Amino acid sequence: MNIKFKIENLSVYFGKEQFLNSVNLEVEANKILGIIGPSGSGKSTLLGALNRMNELEPYCRTEGTILMDGVDINSSTYNVINLRKKVGIVFAMPVPLPMSIYENVVYGVRLSGVNDKKRLDELVEKSLSEAFLWNEVKDRLNLSGLRISGGQQQRLCLARVLAMEPEAILLDEPSSGLDPISTSKIEDALNQLKEKYTIVLVTNNTKQAARISDNTAYFLLGDMIEVGSTKQIFTAPLKKETDDYITGRFG
């Protein structure tokens, strides 16, 4: 078993209040880890710690260590720009950048200094195909990324992360507000992508976690209650809280 992230005693504070309480969690490489839990339980906050986007809040403080391949990415000496290139995120409400579909996809790679037109063209086709979007937009790559449908925008935001060829991909409720067809497109994409990437998938839809994640972790009020193989969590959870949540008796 190959561990990508080893999270140890991770606590996150916004201002004085603590929103993640000393979380310990391992994320296996090339697997999908599903994160489930009620609203406000700290799922997005966990993702924000993994690529340090939480730092954009000046009053946010993160304690503990996050080892990625054995290196603490939470240490102040770790280069956060490089981290974000290696750990891509698709936000809960992803918004394309105000530029063409093509430019959205190559935005990150251009920053890394790739400017060869042929290479960029290849990347665009490959990333959009992997995100199951290529066929829908291939004839209008110059259209503004803001002019396509919500589900397409979500997949475009996945494609722009894929173009970076990161090591891990964080997804925050990638199918909230999507129809079943778009949802299954995203899920198909993820199932193929885990061969290359480590995936952490936050979802409010327990059925989705049951369908596509290999392991599942349950969060409640900033605590990591339980983690295990998806099969075990959904059939024989060890904790009563987990059982209540997945059987819908929560609250």
Added chain:
Amino acid sequence: MKLVGEKGVQRILMITALSAISSLLLIALFIFSEGLPFIFKYGAGNFLLANEWDPNTGHFGIFPMIMSSVWVTLGAMVVGAPLGIAGAIFLSEYASPIIMKIVKPTIELLAAIPSVVYGFIGVMVLAPVIRNNLGGPGLSLLAGCIILGIMILPTVISISIDSILAVPRSYREGSLALGATTWQTTHMVTIKAARSGIVASIILGLGRAIGETMAVIMVAGNSVNIPNSALDSVRTLTANIALEMSYATGMHREALFATGVILFIIIMILNSIASVAIRNRNAKK
């Protein structure tokens, strides 16, 4: 107790609004009715393109003044726009929110300083520095550009900041999450998204610069000539009206009104461009 009913309030507001608008319209109408006949009589080409302005001998060419106004305004833009935009970017993207809360209102307050004060500083401080270091009379095109460049800063900074802050946070986050630095995010995403607002801020600043009178009269020297260098003394369109209106009669008086017509048209064009730019920005969201 009710002095005036809803209907009454409405009527009072309407009368106030109408009298405000109609007095503005009357002024515009007056300027045009006094100035336009002169332009037709004297010939638009002679008026706009001739070099000689000598009311005593009946020569009314305002080309030197037009060129001076253009140069002073462009110069003010060269001084004010980069400073203003850089300041706006620093305050909105780099400075802490507390600094922004203190500095932005302070800068907006600078707009309330009377222009005679700017002019006074120009005469007392700036002109001697130019004279002693660069030569020339000191009171010059260059002095006008610098003083006006500073005077348009509040307009440029405050409108630029507003349009930068109106850029959705999700654009910045999306860019940063892809491994962009703050500066890359600023120039590749934020400024592009705020571009039309920034352009509008510059154009409104230009409008302010070209219409400014007092400070320019005090620092630019006021001799009628097409400037050959930044150190030459120049007279702008506004300065020309203000300097000669007290004693102008007949043709001379009409020529000054006609100068007003030209200024009016220039500023109207600038403001229309600015409002189109602002409307574009709003349409994009």
